[in-house]
Amino acid sequence: MTGNFFYFLTFLTLFAAIGVVASKNPVYSVLFMILTFFALTGHYILLNAQFLAAVNFIVYMGAIMVLFLFVIMFLNMREDTEQHKPLLSKIAAAIAGGILFVVMIAALKDVDTQMKATAVFDSQIGMVENLGKVLFRDYLLPFELASVLFLAAMAGAVMLGKREPGEQNRF
């Protein structure tokens, strides 16, 4: 049952990721991206990582994808406004990516990923309570630095988005 669910979510993720790359209209790309994140959230739930599933759902699907969709609609992009790369460079890029995939698979084929020490296995590590304890005990300084990073990013985004005095006013 769970195995079938894993294969279904994997297929859905890869299909939606290909849709992101292949769709001509940028709005469809964003919608496929939301589908990708939805399937990845399902993967996190399967892996018993509920905290990450919630964060992925709220931050990525909620905030970041809305930001992308908003910017794309704001800039009024249509499929006829984007020029396409020549076919030769597209084929070359696809071949390069495929060769990288084949090389990675060949390198990872014989990797030994056997688990050790299953006697001390704790399936509850992905819950909010356990991750919160680790986050606020061992990783308190990086957590606070992340908030400083967010403040800097927010100030930077506001400063970049501000209109200069001599800039053209029409949009």
Place this chain on the structure above:
Amino acid sequence: MNDIPEVIRTIPLNYYLYFSTALFCIGIIGVLTRRNAIIIFMCIELMLNSVNLLLTAFSSYRSDPNGQIFVFFIMAVAAAEVAVGLAIIVMIYRNVRSTDINILNKLKW
């Protein structure tokens, strides 16, 4: 309730390795083939998410919470990066009326 989850018992960790590799390569192909800067940005998000999934899989299979903490930090930094990056793209669009990366070739050597 400390039994091993069913996906860890039935699915080998190698499958997650192959799946993350495939997602990463799709992201790379997207970065190489598209010309719209926003689509390229989204393909970078795809690559980040494949690494996130792999870190989570390793962390769950080894029952080690540190990997999931790293995924949380990656998500936080990616959110900040998206905010600044989209602001830069909007600023570029206001100046050159396009987000085509072939027009933005000032940084070429």
